[in-house]
Amino acid sequence: MFFMLVCSLQFTSCSKEESTNNNIPALQLKTNGIYTSADTAIAEGSQITIGLKAFANQGENLCNLLVISNDSVRLLDYGFNASVIDKDVLINKNSDSIQKLDFIIRNTKGLSTSLQIVLTKNGSAYKPIIYYPEITLGGQSNLIVGSFYSLGNGLVYNQNDAFQNQSLINLLYFYHTLEFNTLASPGANVIGIYLGANAPEFWTLKNTTYFSRNTINIPTSSFDNASNDSLIIANTFINGGRKAKGLTSGQIWAFQTENNKFGLIKILEVNGQESGTVKIAVKMQQ
Amino acid sequence: MIKRLIIVLFLLVRIVNAQDTISKNIFLKDVIIISTRSNSKIESIPASIDVVSKEDIENYPSTNLDNLLQSVANVYVNRSWGIFSKNSSVTMRGMDGTNRVLVLYNGVPLNKTSGGGINWYAIQPETVEKIEVVKGSNSALYGNNAMSGIINIVSQIPKEKFKGNLNLLYGGYQTFGSRINLSGNNLKNKKGWYWYANGFWRKGEGYIMTPPELRDSNDCKLGMQEYSTDLQLGYQFNNNSSLSFNYNYYADKRSDGTKIYEKDGSYLKTYSNMGIISYHNLFANQILFNAKAFYHYDYFWQHTEKLNETGDTYKLYDTDQSSNDLGLWLNATKNIGKFNKFTVGIDLKQGNMDATDIYRSSTDMVQRKGNISFVAGFLQDEISVKGKWNFVAALRYDYARFNSGCIVVENPSYNTGFARSFTEDYPSDKWMSLSPKISAKYLINNKVDVYISASKGFMPATLDDMCSSRKINKGFKLANPQLKPEYVTTYEAGSNYKPLNNLLLESSIYFSQGKDFQYFVATGEVVDNTSIVLKRENIGDVNIKGFELSAKYQLIKNIILKANYTYNHSEIIKFNALNETGVNLKGKHIAEIPEHQLFVGLFLRNKIVNSGITFNYVGEQWTDEQNSAIINDHFTIDLNLSREWNKKITIAFDLQNILDNEFIDKKGGLSPGRYFELEVGIRF
Numbered sequence: 001m002f003f004m005l006v007c008s009l010q011f012t013s014c015s016k017e018e019s020t021n022n023n024i025p026a027l028q029l030k031t032n033g034i035y036t037s038a039d040t041a042i043a044e045g046s047q048i049t050i051g052l053k054a055f056a057n058q059g060e061n062l063c064n065l066l067v068i069s070n071d072s073v074r075l076l077d078y079g080f081n082a083s084v085i086d087k088d089v090l091i092n093k094n095s096d097s098i099q100k101l102d103f104i105i106r107n108t109k110g111l112s113t114s115l116q117i118v119l120t121k122n123g124s125a126y127k128p129i130i131y132y133p134e135i136t137l138g139g140q141s142n143l144i145v146g147s148f149y150s151l152g153n154g155l156v157y158n159q160n161d162a163f164q165n166q167s168l169i170n171l172l173y174f175y176h177t178l179e180f181n182t183l184a185s186p187g188a189n190v191i192g193i194y195l196g197a198n199a200p201e202f203w204t205l206k207n208t209t210y211f212s213r214n215t216i217n218i219p220t221s222s223f224d225n226a227s228n229d230s231l232i233i234a235n236t237f238i239n240g241g242r243k244a245k246g247l248t249s250g251q252i253w254a255f256q257t258e259n260n261k262f263g264l265i266k267i268l269e270v271n272g273q274e275s276g277t278v279k280i281a282v283k284m285q286q
Numbered sequence: 287m288i289k290r291l292i293i294v295l296f297l298l299v300r301i302v303n304a305q306d307t308i309s310k311n312i313f314l315k316d317v318i319i320i321s322t323r324s325n326s327k328i329e330s331i332p333a334s335i336d337v338v339s340k341e342d343i344e345n346y347p348s349t350n351l352d353n354l355l356q357s358v359a360n361v362y363v364n365r366s367w368g369i370f371s372k373n374s375s376v377t378m379r380g381m382d383g384t385n386r387v388l389v390l391y392n393g394v395p396l397n398k399t400s401g402g403g404i405n406w407y408a409i410q411p412e413t414v415e416k417i418e419v420v421k422g423s424n425s426a427l428y429g430n431n432a433m434s435g436i437i438n439i440v441s442q443i444p445k446e447k448f449k450g451n452l453n454l455l456y457g458g459y460q461t462f463g464s465r466i467n468l469s470g471n472n473l474k475n476k477k478g479w480y481w482y483a484n485g486f487w488r489k490g491e492g493y494i495m496t497p498p499e500l501r502d503s504n505d506c507k508l509g510m511q512e513y514s515t516d517l518q519l520g521y522q523f524n525n526n527s528s529l530s531f532n533y534n535y536y537a538d539k540r541s542d543g544t545k546i547y548e549k550d551g552s553y554l555k556t557y558s559n560m561g562i563i564s565y566h567n568l569f570a571n572q573i574l575f576n577a578k579a580f581y582h583y584d585y586f587w588q589h590t591e592k593l594n595e596t597g598d599t600y601k602l603y604d605t606d607q608s609s610n611d612l613g614l615w616l617n618a619t620k621n622i623g624k625f626n627k628f629t630v631g632i633d634l635k636q637g638n639m640d641a642t643d644i645y646r647s648s649t650d651m652v653q654r655k656g657n658i659s660f661v662a663g664f665l666q667d668e669i670s671v672k673g674k675w676n677f678v679a680a681l682r683y684d685y686a687r688f689n690s691g692c693i694v695v696e697n698p699s700y701n702t703g704f705a706r707s708f709t710e711d712y713p714s715d716k717w718m719s720l721s722p723k724i725s726a727k728y729l730i731n732n733k734v735d736v737y738i739s740a741s742k743g744f745m746p747a748t749l750d751d752m753c754s755s756r757k758i759n760k761g762f763k764l765a766n767p768q769l770k771p772e773y774v775t776t777y778e779a780g781s782n783y784k785p786l787n788n789l790l791l792e793s794s795i796y797f798s799q800g801k802d803f804q805y806f807v808a809t810g811e812v813v814d815n816t817s818i819v820l821k822r823e824n825i826g827d828v829n830i831k832g833f834e835l836s837a838k839y840q841l842i843k844n845i846i847l848k849a850n851y852t853y854n855h856s857e858i859i860k861f862n863a864l865n866e867t868g869v870n871l872k873g874k875h876i877a878e879i880p881e882h883q884l885f886v887g888l889f890l891r892n893k894i895v896n897s898g899i900t901f902n903y904v905g906e907q908w909t910d911e912q913n914s915a916i917i918n919d920h921f922t923i924d925l926n927l928s929r930e931w932n933k934k935i936t937i938a939f940d941l942q943n944i945l946d947n948e949f950i951d952k953k954g955g956l957s958p959g960r961y962f963e964l965e966v967g968i969r970f
Binding site: 061063064066074077079080081082106108110177178179180189212213217241242243245246248272273 | 546547548591594595596599600601602644646647648649699700705808810811812814816818819866867868869910912914
């Protein structure tokens, strides 16, 4: 009769859910023609491709791939869950004379393996940029200022005009009680914010722009002084969201357009809510 | 057809006239309430009080202890996923948060200092003798947590030399379980040992709580497995003196309904140990002395995996948390003269928390911990004048100290939003509070009594709110080590009216003013591009007004009808936590508080079948602080049938939500709909 009691008492599982498999993961660099797999000298702003292959090595599943530049900047912080991963990473050479790249693969138990490549600066290859110094967008209930913006032609559209020019629209602005002042794109699952049959949820062509503040902390002076795409390239990202929520003045967001152009947005002013406005500045690759 | 009708009528007459049932005193006179700390009779206490008796427990359709509280006016039990919920939230009188209700087990607190919550799974209903519910602020006696009321769970004391039962359970969603109870005593002339042991196990496959239209391949069933053990050993020295030891152990593992890559998906694993030593003695037939020492250890491991809507961002992280609560509560009661009862006491309690969030799919590690110590002294005087008037005045002084709080962040990434690795020791803090209560009851005649009371409640912040920066359902919670205590002052009036010998009508009306109310406020920041950052702040003032009406009607000897209606209006009237988001919560309703609740229950006890059928209505409520989304009103009808054969075989059938009314809860999860449990047992 005491069987159950004994069973109950033995169900002690204070031990953490850690397995005893201590095999460390394996990491390799691809060596085919397009890949860089050894230390090399390249021009500032030019791009190389690193091919990474990692294996669980009969240990726990892999779950995190990190690429860290000069022990500080995370160029990639990728979460996944698999026994094998094959991933190509595009790296833009920054302005440092020596750029140390660490590639780290970690498994679910926190065990890791790393490799390193050193890039030496050899000249410059940065390109000029497009600059929109002040763009004003209205909230979804603003009857005067449009909410929609085309990064291609630099024009602000109201909802009706944006509906007629869906292929041109890259950004839109709205206020939501749980997301606050938000920049998004038509492809960001914006439902129930704008009213009417021409609201973005009914569009047939929805460009998607990705945003990130995850890995960047750019001083506004750096944004203001940027005259080529070096700052943009230094802050390209891989894990972006489709909305930039909680906008406040002074923030700088990195973005990537539907056609893979990167850029930076500086939030100049945020005024009000649904009927309010946001002022932004944009610098982006041509 | 006529023959069948006659048979049915015959059975009904037999049911109604069955003679061997226990006549139950539904009006609860003479019932002793130990949650008042002076072992007073219910009829003399100037407060709104309910007692869920052993018979109620046997007849009420319930799968867990908290279900029983659904029958109590102005108690809101939120267990939206049924037995598959991670936990249940029990709140009272228009205040949100489980930490604003003090829950006691045999007179010692179950609320954890770490977060204030209660594990309602840990105690099995069949080990419980009764549940006492005292509504309204009661910090004058109990201090922390007793903001909106007190619930005291009283375990059974074995009355027979030896008794046992073994039960097997089968329920909906492939649920299986079993329980064993053994108890006995060797009391002679009210002296000797008594003991009981209870073991419980339940396992269920569960159901998918994501609404069908939103399901994808990552949704899985809310499976669960749980075990508990409850032991009591006591020695009665004489009629007035006893020493007892309680031990409770609970462990479970519950899926949260998501399975992407991990073998078991996302899940929560907990276990807890609780030990209580109680001693009481009536010294020189004059001074009743109570001493209770307790220790409570809780551990949980939460394993979480998430994939965003577009399928390109995967997260895997674990939370490893332990918390301890240790206390010693002493009090003594002495009758001074014929009409005066004086109680004094001191309470000591210390609680700590140590937790680590370990992100597997990134490098972040966040450790958070803290400690709060409480010291309090109180005194209470109960005066009875000519059997007509009862006055109760109480005053308590609380001192609470927060120390050893810290946060350690290592290798942060966008997941937690911290800019760099750091260690921060939070400054120590201390708070003091004087909590008075004054109340009076007047027995107009043997049919009517009325009472009034004014009381103050006091609640320091929880360790989790002060020390924890972590992901929660609503977003990313930021620690606020500067969080101060909140206070509530409650004014209340009520009456009990017994117009007929078999009808009792109870009513109470109240108004509570909360100061420095602790509430979530969005900071305007966003972590990981998706999670809104929230911080618990002292937002300002809230007003709560409401009333409760209840009726108990003994239709005939074996049939009892109970009904109650509750109204609550909880509103923020002063908002002091404005920030750059511009959000002002003034005028908003407190989230997760239904304005209307209605309960109706019909209970029948007899030789053939004992049964209870209940109707529970829960009105609309806001899901969030900004009142932007609503949980629709919903109701359930539940049924309990039980029968015993020759005092050897028992069978019980619980059918919950007979009409299969599903609703969506605050997390967007679907309720389980109709659910049943069938339990067959052997007694020995």
